Amino acid sequence: MAEVVKFEDVRVVRSGRPILDGINWSVEETDRWVILGPNGAGKSTLLSIASAQLHPTTGTVSVLDETFGRTDLRELRPRIGFASSAMARLIPADETVRNAVLTASYAVAGRWNERYDEIDLEQTNRVLAEWQLEGLADRTFGTLSDGERKRTLIARAVMTDPEMLLLDEPSASLDLGARENLLASLTTYAASEFAPAIVMVTHHVEEIPLGITHALLIRDGRIVAAGPLDDTLTAASLTATFGIPLELDFHNGRYAARAAR
Numbered sequence: 001m002a003e004v005v006k007f008e009d010v011r012v013v014r015s016g017r018p019i020l021d022g023i024n025w026s027v028e029e030t031d032r033w034v035i036l037g038p039n040g041a042g043k044s045t046l047l048s049i050a051s052a053q054l055h056p057t058t059g060t061v062s063v064l065d066e067t068f069g070r071t072d073l074r075e076l077r078p079r080i081g082f083a084s085s086a087m088a089r090l091i092p093a094d095e096t097v098r099n100a101v102l103t104a105s106y107a108v109a110g111r112w113n114e115r116y117d118e119i120d121l122e123q124t125n126r127v128l129a130e131w132q133l134e135g136l137a138d139r140t141f142g143t144l145s146d147g148e149r150k151r152t153l154i155a156r157a158v159m160t161d162p163e164m165l166l167l168d169e170p171s172a173s174l175d176l177g178a179r180e181n182l183l184a185s186l187t188t189y190a191a192s193e194f195a196p197a198i199v200m201v202t203h204h205v206e207e208i209p210l211g212i213t214h215a216l217l218i219r220d221g222r223i224v225a226a227g228p229l230d231d232t233l234t235a236a237s238l239t240a241t242f243g244i245p246l247e248l249d250f251h252n253g254r255y256a257a258r259a260a261r
């Protein structure tokens with residue numbers, strides 16, 4: 001099975017302090033990973049490396065068979081779909097949802113004078129339908145609710161049929177209904193035989209959709225536990241990750257956690 005991400009002894013130092021340390025991690029093409037950890041644990045830094053936006057200070061990284069230091073990361077980036085709040089900030093408020101998705105095929109945010117091929121327009125329609133955005137296609141990005149915005153960002157990220165999909169807190173700040181709808185869409189997407197490897201970051205076990213296969217738990221820049229979801233996500237590993245005693249429930253494939261009483 002092909003590895004799409006491989007980190008070997010990765011360390012990132014900022015302001016003289018390691019914010020990631022001793023990270024050994026690999027993702028295979030059929031894997032769907034969740035990364036869990038408290039604020040400041042290093043999750044976004046890990047995704048910045050996996051999305052080919054950041055080199056580690058030391059260690060070896062390869063993504064989609066390209067080894068950092070031996071490849072031009074700018075050529076690697078278009079092969080990776082990445083939905084994050086940083087991307088949301090790059091999309092002009094007056095851009096339509098349709099164009100926010102369509103412009104992904106030219107790796108730009110904000111439509112200007114590009115000419116798009118018929119095939120891109122068809123793909124946009126397909127993706128808008130897949131992420132239930134058809135009714136919002138002509139609305140401007142700035143008028144969307146948080147849930148609609150998150151959905152648009154994911155649609156944009158999958159528009160180019162990426163070889164790996166990275167999602168940074170895809171359901172953060174959503175209401176219960178919007179969260180459950182989004183998780184259901186992610187489950188459907190992840191179940192497709194054409195779906196790429198997926199890595200999503202979240203703070204909450206309740207936000208882990210059905211279909212996730214692996215978990216990486218991180219605290220203070222170090223891996224607490226990593227591996228197949230069932231073995232890795234336990235009350236003990238969550239307690240060690242978040243630093244307070246936690247109970248974990250599992251029901252119909254979904255998790256819930258709370259402070260131990």
Ligand SMILES: Nc1ncnc2c1ncn2[C@@H]1O[C@H](COP(=O)(O)OP(=O)(O)OP(=O)(O)O)[C@@H](O)[C@H]1O
Binds near residue numbers: 014
């Ligand atoms: N350029 C920098 N200089 C100094 N410290 C930094 C820098 N970038 C990140 N950090 C620190 O590195 C740590 C990890 O940051 P990161 O954003 O990866 O955490 P995170 O797990 O994504 O957090 P959150 O859940 O709050 O988004 C934090 O303590 C952050 O303050």
